[in-house]
Amino acid sequence: MTGDPLSRVFAALADPTRRDIVARLSIGDATVGHLAEPYGVSVQAVSKHLKVLEDAGLVSRSRDAQRRPCHLEAETFELMTKWIERYRLQAEERFGRLDAVLAAMDDQHTHHHHHHHHRGAAS
């Protein structure tokens, strides 16, 4: 698994079962046994998924993993959401400038620009 936290979170959530586990844990803590029930798979298989989520910092559980409930680390989950939001805001900011450029553009230009090419160094 790759090093940086965001990559780990993304990788952990790349699996549909793990996304479902996260969705269920967002409602409340649950034991491994409970989590295994709807999938018709072994507790071991679910434990494996939980291990990936745990390594990504998305889920925490105590040493006695069979009994103790799994807990969603909401902060880690939000970390990813925040990073995407940051990226979105950047795009938003850029497109806000584009809005202004579009509003200032000369209407008459748009009628005959279609086959106009820009070549070479422009600066």
Added chain:
Amino acid sequence: MTPITTNETRIEADPDLPTVRIIRDFDAAAGRVYRAWTDPHLVAQWLGPKSTTTQIDTWDARTGGSYRYSTWCEGEQLASFYGSFHELRPDERLVQTFTYEGYPDGVCLETMTFEDLGDGRTRVTGLSVVDTMEARDMMIASGMEAGVVEGYQKLDGLLAEE
């Protein structure tokens, strides 16, 4: 034409594929939006992070052409980017490759689709495809990095006023 500020940018980071989709509506006809995306003088006015200026070094906007631009802040060059214009389909579609010169092994394939929504409005959908999930995550994280840098620059400004 009055700019409406309620057009929201939507970002979709696919959980299974190394892609990012950016969707945004504009209050302008497709021809106009397409031109703002392909005319270097217009591109330079909006592309690139806030508080930087974009200098277009090369811009040959035709199918098979290429481009290069750099971003500057206070007379210092921050980064350069280059790529090919894979396909230009006026008012409809623009396909480009994109490489950050600081990471020459990485290449992103970008497809912009300009969809006429009627009433002089256009939906632009940008699909960016890279080769690994890690590269995709880095692309998103770089937004964070730029944001932090900007934040520090603002802080510098505040501190300098003291």
